[in-house]
Amino acid sequence: MLNVGQIEEGFVLDHIKAGKSMDIYEHLGLDKMDCTVAIIKNARSKVMGKKDILKVECDIDTLDLNVLAFIDHNITINVIKNGAIVEKKVLSLPRSVKNVIRCHNPRCITSIEQGLPHIFFLADEETETYRCKYCEEKYNERA
């Protein structure tokens, strides 16, 4: 079993679907941040079989929870202070996401209008369907 040291201040993203940690690393913009990050891939999990874990040593407020919930709302967030878990955050699907995914409909105004943000809204909670705000095209693939 690989051991990664405890963090003092920051957060741990647990129960990430195996293999998805790098996507989350990029979506959260962690590559651009000057903080310590541990990426654990394919860790053993009783519930999931395999899972990824991200340990990040920086303030939780730097996280865009909307993005995280959109990518995978089963992820759990443990907030760490003084080396101990002080809060567990539960994610729910965001009502909308901005500039996280792009509309691929060639007939959509986003394909030609410069500087227009790509915004998707939650059209159906039950089926977790997101649609483009402008053309209502369904978004199929999760990041």
Add this chain to the structure above:
Amino acid sequence: MRHLMSPLDFTTEELGQLFDLANDIEANPDKYAHKCEGKILATCFYEPSTRTRLSFESAMTRLGGKVIGFSDANSSSAAKGESVSDTIRVISAYADICAMRHPKEGAPMVAASRSLIPVINAGDGGHQHPTQTLTDLLTIRSLHGDLNGFTIGLCGDLKFGRTVHSLINALVRYENIKFVFISPPELRVPDYVTDMLDKKQIYYEEVIKLEDVIGDLDMLYMTRVQKERFFNEEDYIRLKDFYILTPEKMELAKENMLVLHPLPRVNEISVEVDDDPRAAYFKQAQYGVYVRMALILTLLELV
């Protein structure tokens, strides 16, 4: 300030008020002939659409207002690469209200988000064409007397026809409406529409032949079946006559069944049907002007 992007932007109560106003305009046109004096409508049509543009221009002119605009992207600054956001900011300085048609879906919504004047979506690609739906609803309410409690047959291309999808979405907000979808298997109404009807427990049936159901209908909404939508020519030849409305088929229909069509008609309604008092499609075009007049007055807050 309000815009119109989708027929669902207005509640059924607000639509009722809009249609009351349209009917009052129909009955008393002189009362409204000067309501928009001093006001300017900009028709920004990035793709040609003679009927819709002329309907808007007729509506504003009948209200005493003036019209400026362009009728295709090549004669506008879009040809030079100007964004929709920039164009509408400039148009906001020139006009009091704007009707926009654009081949890109969502373009009028982008315009509305930057505009200082009300924007009406006059058709955005295959997405929405709300004033057509308002026209259909006003025609049904005016000629049938009510937007509740009837059986409507939708016939032809139910897969790609945005007017059909939009009309279904608008009608499901009313009570006791039964839908009969008449189309070749290739052009069936999409699953997301039937899923929505299932979810709302609204009655519908799907059939292939118009003759089988025409006698049950209170109104028949015809659309064009295009040859290029079929997988092969044999199927097209075998099925095409099922979707052409003729005087013989009209004999099977109820005496007060209304025939609607968004127009342009090609050959899906035989010209002999035009003289049948149940043919309402040219009257429908007239209601298109009344509903646009009512919409302009409502969005300019002149009522």
